[in-house]
Amino acid sequence: DTAVSQTPKYLVTQMGNDKSIKCEQNLGHDTMYWYKQDSKKFLKIMFSYNNKELIINETVPNRFSPKSPDKAHLNLHINSLELGDSAVYFCASSHSGRNYGYTFGSGTRLTVV
Amino acid sequence: AQSVTQLGSHVSVSEGALVLLRCNYSSSVPPYLFWYVQYPNQGLQLLLKYTSAATLVKGINGFEAEFKKSETSFHLTKPSAHMSDAAEYFCAVIPSSGSARQLTFGSGTQLTVLP
Numbered sequence: 001d002t003a004v005s006q007t008p009k010y011l012v013t014q015m016g017n018d019k020s021i022k023c024e025q026n027l028g029h030d031t032m033y034w035y036k037q038d039s040k041k042f043l044k045i046m047f048s049y050n051n052k053e054l055i056i057n058e059t060v061p062n063r064f065s066p067k068s069p070d071k072a073h074l075n076l077h078i079n080s081l082e083l084g085d086s087a088v089y090f091c092a093s094s095h096s097g098r099n100y101g102y103t104f105g106s107g108t109r110l111t112v113v
Numbered sequence: 114a115q116s117v118t119q120l121g122s123h124v125s126v127s128e129g130a131l132v133l134l135r136c137n138y139s140s141s142v143p144p145y146l147f148w149y150v151q152y153p154n155q156g157l158q159l160l161l162k163y164t165s166a167a168t169l170v171k172g173i174n175g176f177e178a179e180f181k182k183s184e185t186s187f188h189l190t191k192p193s194a195h196m197s198d199a200a201e202y203f204c205a206v207i208p209s210s211g212s213a214r215q216l217t218f219g220s221g222t223q224l225t226v227l228p
Binding site for chain 1: 145147149151154155156157158159162164165201203207208209214215216217218220221223
């Protein structure tokens with residue numbers, strides 16, 4: 001059983017389109033995250049939800065909108081895609097304590113053409 | 114803001130040689146520290162973590178790391194490298210106090226293992 005699963009794994013789309021990435025975890029964690037990994041492998045947090053409540057919202061264009069229907073799911077919707085949005089997007093989950101590591105999904109490689 | 118610095122964006126070792134990947138943190142209060150590994154086209158896997166218990170932490174795949182407060186370091190080591198260890202390694206930190214609670218990553222070190 002996959003602990004943190006993301007779909008799709010690959011996403012190729014044209015500029016201006018709207019797309020969504022879905023994430024689900026079956027670990028019973030109460031906190032979920034979206035990270036962006038750029039072409040130089042640098043990882044930066046975008047959003048975090050705890051029990052469906054947004055708790056971290058880094059400086060991200062408002063074209064990006066996370067949605068958490070329940071604490072096991074965190075989706076990322078992106079409007080009006082731009083070339084610079086091309087990256088690998090990782091979903092992760094954890095317990096809410098500081099000393100817990102995060103469990104990551106396998107990533108979604110988004111390519112905007 | 115809490116940060117970690119990984120010295121050496123690329124490290125090459127021969128198979129069977131010692132692996133040493135360096136990580137330093139930048140806070141006066143020791144944070145919680147983590148090492149993750151990323152194999153090509155895969156997600157990040159937790160290797161080990163320091164959460165203020167034992168300073169020498171053993172992880173998966175034969176890796177270990179030692180927390181040294183005096184040096185603000187948490188270097189990752191493995192006595193004998195295998196070809197399968199070739200991957201990107203990330204040091205990461207969560208502050209142990211304060212309002213910031215998210216995991217912040219270093220810039221990564223690409224490990225190459227030579228036959």
